[in-house]
Amino acid sequence: MNTTRTRLALAATVATIGLLLSGCSGGSSGTSDPTDVSPEGEIVPREISWLLSRPADGGVITAMEQIADEYAKDHPGFALNLITTPDRPSYIQKYETLAAANKLPELFDTDATPFAQKLASQGTMMDAEALLKDLGVYDDYRPAALNYQRFDDGSLYMVPFEFQLEFFWYNKALFQQAGVEVPKTLDDFPALCTKLRAAGITPIALDGQDQWPLERYMAYYPFRTAGPDYVQQLKKGDAKLSDETGEQAVQWLSDLGSAGCFQDGFSSTGYSDAQASFTSGKAAVYNIGTWELNSLATDALDPSVRDDIDYFTLPVTTDSVTAANEYVSPSGIGMAVNAKTYDPLVRDFLSFALKRYPEVYAATGALSPTTNVQTTIPDNATPLYQRAVDQANDVGEKTAMPWDTQLDPTSNTRLQQELTLLLQGEIDPDEFIGTMDGVIADNGPKAFQ
Amino acid sequence: MPMLPQRSRLSVLVFLLPPLALYGIAVLLPIFQSLFLSFFDWDGISPMLFVGFENYVRMFTGDTVFWIAFRNTLGYVVICLVLQLGGALIVASLLTLLRRGREVVKTLYILPAVISTVAIAFLFQRIYSLDPEGLINQVLEFIGLGNLQNAWLSDVSTVLAAVSVPEGWRFTGLYMLIIYAALLAVPAELEEAAKLDGASWWQTFWRIRFPYIRPVWITTTIIATTNALRGFDIPYLLTNGGPGQSSELLTTYMYKTAFTSTNYGYASTISVFVVVECLVAVGLIFLLLRRKADA
Numbered sequence: 001m002n003t004t005r006t007r008l009a010l011a012a013t014v015a016t017i018g019l020l021l022s023g024c025s026g027g028s029s030g031t032s033d034p035t036d037v038s039p040e041g042e043i044v045p046r047e048i049s050w051l052l053s054r055p056a057d058g059g060v061i062t063a064m065e066q067i068a069d070e071y072a073k074d075h076p077g078f079a080l081n082l083i084t085t086p087d088r089p090s091y092i093q094k095y096e097t098l099a100a101a102n103k104l105p106e107l108f109d110t111d112a113t114p115f116a117q118k119l120a121s122q123g124t125m126m127d128a129e130a131l132l133k134d135l136g137v138y139d140d141y142r143p144a145a146l147n148y149q150r151f152d153d154g155s156l157y158m159v160p161f162e163f164q165l166e167f168f169w170y171n172k173a174l175f176q177q178a179g180v181e182v183p184k185t186l187d188d189f190p191a192l193c194t195k196l197r198a199a200g201i202t203p204i205a206l207d208g209q210d211q212w213p214l215e216r217y218m219a220y221y222p223f224r225t226a227g228p229d230y231v232q233q234l235k236k237g238d239a240k241l242s243d244e245t246g247e248q249a250v251q252w253l254s255d256l257g258s259a260g261c262f263q264d265g266f267s268s269t270g271y272s273d274a275q276a277s278f279t280s281g282k283a284a285v286y287n288i289g290t291w292e293l294n295s296l297a298t299d300a301l302d303p304s305v306r307d308d309i310d311y312f313t314l315p316v317t318t319d320s321v322t323a324a325n326e327y328v329s330p331s332g333i334g335m336a337v338n339a340k341t342y343d344p345l346v347r348d349f350l351s352f353a354l355k356r357y358p359e360v361y362a363a364t365g366a367l368s369p370t371t372n373v374q375t376t377i378p379d380n381a382t383p384l385y386q387r388a389v390d391q392a393n394d395v396g397e398k399t400a401m402p403w404d405t406q407l408d409p410t411s412n413t414r415l416q417q418e419l420t421l422l423l424q425g426e427i428d429p430d431e432f433i434g435t436m437d438g439v440i441a442d443n444g445p446k447a448f449q
Numbered sequence: 450m451p452m453l454p455q456r457s458r459l460s461v462l463v464f465l466l467p468p469l470a471l472y473g474i475a476v477l478l479p480i481f482q483s484l485f486l487s488f489f490d491w492d493g494i495s496p497m498l499f500v501g502f503e504n505y506v507r508m509f510t511g512d513t514v515f516w517i518a519f520r521n522t523l524g525y526v527v528i529c530l531v532l533q534l535g536g537a538l539i540v541a542s543l544l545t546l547l548r549r550g551r552e553v554v555k556t557l558y559i560l561p562a563v564i565s566t567v568a569i570a571f572l573f574q575r576i577y578s579l580d581p582e583g584l585i586n587q588v589l590e591f592i593g594l595g596n597l598q599n600a601w602l603s604d605v606s607t608v609l610a611a612v613s614v615p616e617g618w619r620f621t622g623l624y625m626l627i628i629y630a631a632l633l634a635v636p637a638e639l640e641e642a643a644k645l646d647g648a649s650w651w652q653t654f655w656r657i658r659f660p661y662i663r664p665v666w667i668t669t670t671i672i673a674t675t676n677a678l679r680g681f682d683i684p685y686l687l688t689n690g691g692p693g694q695s696s697e698l699l700t701t702y703m704y705k706t707a708f709t710s711t712n713y714g715y716a717s718t719i720s721v722f723v724v725v726e727c728l729v730a731v732g733l734i735f736l737l738l739r740r741k742a743d744a
Contacts, residue, residue, distance in 0.1 A: 093708040100493030100711075115711060118494055202580075208603075209689075265579040265600020267692040273581065410710040414514075421693040426605055443710075 045077035049105035053091035059364040126337040129156040145331035145369035158334025160369040164289040166328040167311035174284040193261035205283035207274035208266035211416040221249035223400040224317040257423035297385040326396035408447035486717035504718040529677035532617025537624035558622030570686035577601040605695040612684040631665035
């Protein structure tokens with residue numbers, strides 16, 4: 001009996017104990033001045049840590065490991081400890097708990113979320129714009145890559161390490177089989193799906209399990225009809241989904257659902273299953289970023305579909321206020337520099353690393369967040385690879401921000417849940433709008449005051 | 450009971466104190482801390498704001514997700530209990546009839562309880578899958594019921610059962626073992642006497658065996674109920690509460706409130722509710738099963 005109670009009580013409260021104990025120390029701001037990017041003093045090599053959320057064998061980590069080794073050669077005693085948690089929800093939990101305990105390491109990853117903005121306003125993070133300017137690398141960065149990291153007020157506290165373009169990859173053979181063409185406007189999507197379905201083809205492969213891929217579709221329509229400002233207003237409660245812009249967007253999503261655009265059971269399909277559905281020639285369209293170039297534009301791709309794969313960018317709408325070359329071009333989760341632990345060593349290492357990084361990273365075949373290097377095209381690439389890389393130089397100024405980095409976390413969680421229900425036809429557009437406007441009104445203004 | 454000499458009573462106390470202190474620190478303290486936190490609005494990094502009973506008012510009157518999660522939790526508990534206790538009782542009874550291979554059967558049944566939760570979640574993800582076709586849908590196709598194929602984890606009407614079954618299945622073996630041990634302790638002469646008097650198998654079971662194992666049954670029911678009430682990992686890993694809130698449990702909702710919304714105050718309020726709910730459940734079980742025993 002006691003053990004039972006012990007266990008259940010433990011389960012019920014385990015979430016709060018550590019936090020409360022550490023809460024006493026939480027909230028205090030760093031000792032350094034976030035704008036003092038060039039502190040005086042001697043460079044004393046030590047181990048520094050970077051808490052990050054990136055694939056363990058991905059380009060960023062591989063490049064940074066190499067750079068840290070190079071730096072350590074001239075600075076004995078230096079080491080860069082990379083602690084990665086690629087699963088984003090787990091990472092966010094870890095990072096927010098450490099922030100509450102005031103135990104964040106020298107470097108840590110974060111998106112430009114309301115939580116990060118609170119940390120910045122408490123002086124926990126170094127001013128990245130000042131830092132990059134001081135290191136003389138600010139102008140090397142693609143403006144779009146930096147803008148993606150900025151808070152609403154335009155301030156910059158995170159450094160980007162990648163640059164990605166999100167495309168609609170499609171299978172030309174399947175399109176031909178169903179007698180359809182690349183959609184000219186977003187409104188062509190429902191009809192496209194209906195025809196593909198009729199031909200027995202899964203129209204769009206979607207990783208519904210991770211939520212964010214579906215949430216991209218929420219961002220597309222308003223980005224075309226009202227521009228990037230819409231979500232900024234919506235999240236604060238200054239715009240509503242019941243406005244014309246919102247209503248059109250929700251109706252479009254609902255139409256995607258009734259046209260059966262996504263595979264049956266999409267909400268429980270994972271990342272790799274969705275991708276496999278496309279690369280095995282089962283699904284006709286797959287919406288993903290250039291981080292998958294290695295799987296989609298090299299000979300790693302199944303020979304049976306290799307020559308049939310192409311891509312198109314986010315279609316416009318008839319009265320589009322954003323240009324065709326403006327779409328989702330994220331620079332990934334950014335790296336923040338902890339102001340509390342910032343010292344001459346951290347500065348010196350960052351100076352070395354950020355100058356060296358573009359070259360090392362571009363050599364892995366990835367797009368650098370800077371414009372001063374050429375991406376090395378891998379030997380096993382298909383012609384599509386080069387085309388996708390070149391496309392980066394043609395990206396317009398405005399970028400469609402993924403909504404999961406914009407909304408407050410409570411509204412975001414609810415939006416992801418309701419989107420699945422809307423697309424599955426469990427709720428109608430009016431219910432969706434009513435619920436979401438209510439949730440955002442309850443949580444948004446509070447989070448962004 | 451013989452009185453212990455003064456010295457050994459003291460040593461008993463000395464040995465009892467550390468576990469008691471540990472219990473206090475590991476269990477009671479966090480409960481009180483949660484209770485304390487539930488009166489605040491706190492995101493972990495800003496100063497804590499005292500809000501009185503606001504969180505409780507919101508939970509009981511303003512939060513539809515909370516009530517959906519509560520309803521789902523009850524459904525989850527019922528399915529788990531039927532599978533765990535019902536399944537355990539049937540298997541244990543059949544085991545007593547078995548003459549050979551009992552150990553093998555027991556081991557096979559207890560196996561899922563020792564496999565890691567994450568592995569089980571992955572396993573069931575595959576079993577339920579529609580595209581690529583998982584075990585259930587393959588079997589349906591094979592036996593000619595292809596029209597019943599379904600994305601079990603995406604359908605709002607099947608998802609709650611789908612996330613409850615792995616949890617129920619997983620611990621059936623464990624409870625089976627406990628009940629089996631209790632059944633073995635039923636005196637054989639009692640059953641023989643009943644049989645001589647002409648009692649059927651069912652009568653022997655219901656009138657002799659079951660009353661005999663009732664104390665163990667109560668304990669098992671309590672363990673299973675509280676375990677199910679705090680079930681978290683498998684639903685979280687399989688669907689994360691979705692689609693919509695169809696498989697959202699109080700525990701997954703509490704977790705999201707704390708670690709996604711960073712609303713530690715409100716999450717603590719939910720956790721206080723979970724503690725109270727568990728205590729009420731234990732009380733109810735005692736009341737119902739004891740009364741039956743007295744009747």
